[in-house]
Amino acid sequence: MDTTYRSVRDARDHLEDILDAAGEGRPTGIVRDDRRVAAVDADRLLHYLMSVHPSGAAVVAEADGWSIFIPGTPIAADGSTLDEAIDEMIDALRDYADEWSDSLRIAPNHADNWALVQIVSIASDDQLRSWLRS
Incomplete structure (x- = not known):
């Protein structure tokens, strides 16, 4: 399952999925313009x-x-x-x-x-x- 979101709006709509993926150690992130941001478990x-x-x-x-x-x-x-x-x-x-x-x-x-x-x-x-x- 792809957990890279291509817009902030898409990421906002899937915030719970992003947090769940990060908490489970699955790669997840957000792309904004040409910048990629990873969400990881702290x-x-x-x-x-x-x-x-x-x-x-x-x-x-x-x-x-x-x-x-x-x-x-x-x-x-x-x-x-x-x-x-x-x-x-x-x-x-x-x-x-x-x-x-x-x-x-x-x-x-x-x-x-x-x-x-x-x-x-x-x-x-x-x-x-x-x-x-x-």
Whole structure:
């Protein structure tokens, strides 16, 4: 069964079918002009992205606490305990994702952080904590 809808109107008329297909893991999408958009189950997407895009977070113990950063990004945080540093890092990641969506996505040195932003946008705080620790 073809679940690619060739217009927004057609997709709107079949929104339940699109959501069902995405939830079942079946390919589904919408074509608007020359642009294709995929509808996917968020949990499946998150699981996949986290498996192919490890955080790579570097954790450094310092005399007065902990620092955590993700190499190649401007995202870093500090805390007096490791848990506090990770909580601060989650806040920093969420702030970065907001800034990326607002303007950084078109900056050449940030454009490739799409997967990171998707992970941060979809994941719960607990999921991000686990991802940062792995």
